[in-house]
Amino acid sequence: MFENLSERLSGVFDRLTKQGALSEADVESALREVRTALLEADVSLPVVREFVKAVSKKATGQAVTKSITPGQQVVKIVHDELIAMLAGDTDPGVLKIDSPPAPILMVGLQGSGKTTTTAKLARRLKDREGKRVLLASLDTNRPAAMEQLAILGTQIGVDTLPIVKGEDPIAIAKRAKTQASLGGYDVYILDTAGRLHIDAELIAQAAAVRDVVSPRETLLVVDGLTGQDAVNVATEFDAKIGVTGVVLTRMDGDGRGGAALSMRAITGKPIRFIGLGEKTDALEVFDANRIAGRILG
Numbered sequence: 001m002f003e004n005l006s007e008r009l010s011g012v013f014d015r016l017t018k019q020g021a022l023s024e025a026d027v028e029s030a031l032r033e034v035r036t037a038l039l040e041a042d043v044s045l046p047v048v049r050e051f052v053k054a055v056s057k058k059a060t061g062q063a064v065t066k067s068i069t070p071g072q073q074v075v076k077i078v079h080d081e082l083i084a085m086l087a088g089d090t091d092p093g094v095l096k097i098d099s100p101p102a103p104i105l106m107v108g109l110q111g112s113g114k115t116t117t118t119a120k121l122a123r124r125l126k127d128r129e130g131k132r133v134l135l136a137s138l139d140t141n142r143p144a145a146m147e148q149l150a151i152l153g154t155q156i157g158v159d160t161l162p163i164v165k166g167e168d169p170i171a172i173a174k175r176a177k178t179q180a181s182l183g184g185y186d187v188y189i190l191d192t193a194g195r196l197h198i199d200a201e202l203i204a205q206a207a208a209v210r211d212v213v214s215p216r217e218t219l220l221v222v223d224g225l226t227g228q229d230a231v232n233v234a235t236e237f238d239a240k241i242g243v244t245g246v247v248l249t250r251m252d253g254d255g256r257g258g259a260a261l262s263m264r265a266i267t268g269k270p271i272r273f274i275g276l277g278e279k280t281d282a283l284e285v286f287d288a289n290r291i292a293g294r295i296l297g
């Protein structure tokens with residue numbers, strides 16, 4: 001995901017660390033290259049500006065330029081600022097599912113990986129936390145999507161709410177809520193309908209479902225390959241339905257990584273998980289340290 005960015009930055013920092021003494025001008029010129037590299041990775045401009053300003057403020061002081069290893073100090077400052085930019089103040093992998101049955105609402109555009117992520121999350125909760133999970137698809141426009149969730153449920157050994165033909169999403173959500181209570185489930189995850197674009201109907205439906213179940217978590221699934229578009233989608237979903245976190249999918253692909261880097265700073269919402277493949281075990285808790293490590297090599 002971050003190969004190009006990582007390569008560009010390691011070039012800049014190699015030169016800087018080999019140089020010995022550094023002037024403020026050296027640092028500023030390196031930061032200009034960092035700025036270009038981040039913009040090429042599709043990180044949003046205001047985020048890049050803030051980032052470079054923060055690094056510059058810390059890296060151009062006497063303490064850095066006069067230190068014995070000024071280049072390494074600059075790299076450390078960049079590393080720390082990357083983490084500050086990426087990380088939220090809560091543990092991203094810890095979901096609020098303490099009072100059973102806890103509803104989780106999955107929202108996002110069609111094709112973002114929502115259904116796959118719903119199954120991945122269910123598998124994780126079942127296997128790692130021993131939770132009893134119930135899945136329900138509300139995508140009544142696309143019977144194939146409902147079937148897909150049922151198939152995935154069978155594969156991972158997680159129950160799905162039986163499909164009743166002709167039922168509307170609100171009725172399904174209510175039935176899932178009742179079934180989750182009666183069946184003694186810890187968590188029920190609702191996979192809402194997606195569309196190719198955010199439209200009034202999509203938002204109205206997600207909001208109506210939200211009002212029926214009062215989700216403990218509303219997770220927005222966005223395609224990490226779509227860069228700044230992913231961030232725009234997140235901003236809009238959050239404004240209209242309120243999300244508690246983001247799952248970035250296709251982080252195994254060769255996207256430039258801008259979505260991951262801008263998401264928190266622009267939307268204020270933490271990335272909770274990342275999708276790293278099509279299989280139901282390809283989900284990782286978002287770890288700012290690890291991402292910063294990947295970027296800085």
Ligand code: GDP
Pocket residue numbers: 108109110111112113114115116117194248249250251252253274275276277278279282
């Ligand atoms: P939905 O329309 O949002 O429910 O999207 P789906 O869950 O059906 O996913 C669309 C396609 O993306 C499927 O072929 C998935 O296997 C694939 N997919 C989902 N998540 C990932 C991921 O993290 N990495 C990769 N490489 N493919 C993914």
